Amino acid sequence: MSLLIRNLQRAIPIRRVPLRKNIEQIRRILGVQQFDLGVICVNNRHIQLLNRNYRWKDSPTDVLSFPFHENLTAGELPQPCARGEYNLGDIFLGVEHIYQECEENKEDFYSILTVTIAHGMCHLLGYKHSTEAEWQQMYEKEAQILLELNRLSDTNLQPLTKHHF
Amino acid sequence: MSGGWELDVHGTEAKLVRKVAGETVTVSFNINNSIPPSFDEAQEGQKPDEQEPELTSTPNFVVEVTKDDTKQTLMLDCHYPEDEVAPGEEEDSDIFSIREVSFQPTGDSEWRDNNYTLNTDSLDWALYDHLMDFLADRGVDNTFADELVDLSTALEHREYIRFLEDLKLFVKCQ
DSSP states (O other): OOEEEEEOOSSSOOOHHHHHHHHHHHHHHHTOTTSEEEEEEEOHHHHHHHHHHHHOOOSOOSEEEEESSTTOOTTOOOOOSSGGGOEEEEEEEEHHHHHHHHHHHTOOHHHHHHHHHHHHHHHHTTOOOSSHHHHHHHHHHHHHHHHHHHHHHTOOOOOGGGGOO | OOSSOEEEEETTEEEEEEEETTEEEEEEEEOTTOSOOOOOSOOTTOOTTTTOOOOOOOOOEEEEEEETTOSEEEEEEEEOOOSOOOTTOOOOSOSSEEEEEEEEETTOOSOOTTSOEEEGGGSOHHHHHHHHHHHHHTTOSHHHHHHHHHHHHHHHHHHHHHHHHHHHHHHHOO
């Protein structure tokens, strides 16, 4: 099934091919290659508008996930009943915000982008981090994904939720 | 336009040319019929003269890439999204898209119909991403596409004013 990447912004140059490669690796690790997925790169203004409209927070953020299958139990894959339900949903990447944070923290942009995508995909699969227990579960899942990713690509990526609690 | 492009304008046809690393990149567009129709229905409670949308020119443009040591030119026909964005909402499409790709003999100004043309509607998305990165490496990226809109809008406005002035003179003639 297809991975659709869109780049709606000009603030940060984005190379689609390495971004696709990273996302496809994460899909394989999660076992969700059969599901459609949308990844949309947006600027601060756009992500702030989404954050305000859907989370009532009037500020830019790094990622917002919009799952196709709502109320999934974390750790369980969707069980589609029809062809049209082979869809995970959309991940909006606030690439301008991510880039600015990377500049401040002296981190590699594409590494943080990869970690952010892994985080966003966990949200699409029902993982949350509103409580400490949820955070623990999500952190372990992200760590599991990144452990495999690090093995495949000789990197040292750490979960986005590492310092959340 | 940023990026070292040379601009050449003949009437409504414009050409941007850039030479880099053994390649010549040309972007051509025509400002005729480049302003998409806007919504006719007024917003609820809005007076007719209030907050009319700005008219921008979003022409289709053709990118030609010629490597100096070949006789073939790779041509990519690019379009801006056609859907109008409602006030208060953000765009949800790529800033521009590649619609068709074809090889044409270098120096031929006309698009030959008997050369195979790849339509991206059913193209594998991974290959599509390669083509977009290919263009970005040659300076045709989202920043370029946005600046092209500004350029085309300015050219279209200039030609529109010129046309109105010519029309005024023509109507006055006895």
